Amino acid sequence: MSEPPGAVTLAEAPALDTPPEKLAAQRVQPLRRPGRWIATAVVLVLVAQFVHGLVSNPFYQWDRFGYWFLRPVILDGLLITLEVAAYSAVLGLAGGILLALARLSRSPVLRAVSWTYVWALRSIPLIVVLLFLYNFSALYQTLSLGVPFGPAFFTFDESRLATDMAIAVVGLSLNEAAYAAEVVRGGILSVDQGQHEAAAALGLPRGYQFWKIVFPQALRSITPNYVNQLIGLIKSTSLVFYVSLLDLFGTAQTMGATYPGDIVPLLLVVTVWYLILTSVVSVVQFYVERYYARGATRSLPPTPLQQLRRSLSEFRQRLRKEAAV
Numbered sequence: 001m002s003e004p005p006g007a008v009t010l011a012e013a014p015a016l017d018t019p020p021e022k023l024a025a026q027r028v029q030p031l032r033r034p035g036r037w038i039a040t041a042v043v044l045v046l047v048a049q050f051v052h053g054l055v056s057n058p059f060y061q062w063d064r065f066g067y068w069f070l071r072p073v074i075l076d077g078l079l080i081t082l083e084v085a086a087y088s089a090v091l092g093l094a095g096g097i098l099l100a101l102a103r104l105s106r107s108p109v110l111r112a113v114s115w116t117y118v119w120a121l122r123s124i125p126l127i128v129v130l131l132f133l134y135n136f137s138a139l140y141q142t143l144s145l146g147v148p149f150g151p152a153f154f155t156f157d158e159s160r161l162a163t164d165m166a167i168a169v170v171g172l173s174l175n176e177a178a179y180a181a182e183v184v185r186g187g188i189l190s191v192d193q194g195q196h197e198a199a200a201a202l203g204l205p206r207g208y209q210f211w212k213i214v215f216p217q218a219l220r221s222i223t224p225n226y227v228n229q230l231i232g233l234i235k236s237t238s239l240v241f242y243v244s245l246l247d248l249f250g251t252a253q254t255m256g257a258t259y260p261g262d263i264v265p266l267l268l269v270v271t272v273w274y275l276i277l278t279s280v281v282s283v284v285q286f287y288v289e290r291y292y293a294r295g296a297t298r299s300l301p302p303t304p305l306q307q308l309r310r311s312l313s314e315f316r317q318r319l320r321k322e323a324a325v
Helices: 019-024 036-056 061-068 070-105 108-123 126-134 166-191 193-201 207-241 248-258 262-293 304-324
Strands: 142-146 152-157
Touching: 036 152, 061 142, 061 166, 070 142, 070 262, 108 152, 126 166, 126 207, 166 207, 193 207, 207 248, 207 262, 248 262, 262 304
Parallel strands: none
Antiparallel strands: 142 152
């Protein structure tokens, strides 16, 4: 059987009585991995071809992309996207926490209502929810609060309350709460049962046990999963165009109808802005996870700058070893 490159054969192996100074002077031959270098070269060639085609293809009209990227009409749509996403994320997470607590409660009524809500909202497409809310005034022209089957104490005109922004936020929040409930419930269940028992043994109030002991530990599991949901929420804001709210995607659609020759550059503008938004959320996710990793790991995960420095240092060392061989 042939030995791999760089391997030390039995005849070349040092004897047991070899002096330490002689062992230290011997150079270790690195193991050759030609397959890795070939795969790297192939990937680099494919990436270079993709970038070249992306830059040189006149179909993309990068000059028009630069014209539209920071136009006030695009930035106004971006602001609406951020507002809808921010309101929906906060309300959806709050609703998800309440639904998760109801699902974990000892009350069969709360458990049944929570399970039914999650089942229904996860089964209905978001666009259907938005369109239903958009036409809600056709079913209920007024909303009242009072005794069931009795007199009403307060009456609201639904058409005045249901603005385009309100419909978008309510629809996204209702949908987001159903998914956030399962994320929060899974995070709470991931906390070791001994933590619950230890908190109960100290005689702490149940609310204090949850907010100060259980929930901070659950956040280590909740954060990556909910950020996934948050990224999906940011992309789902593109559906509010169908309820007459001109967000980033809706603005691009409107401008594309007015300027048919700029449809592709406008779609590229939307794509890049969504990439920027999701990238910012991913960076925030990293530092939030790093913060809650304190006490759970022996050393905190390195920051992207630390990872870059480490990779460059390892690359230089590898080059020195290759040059010395």
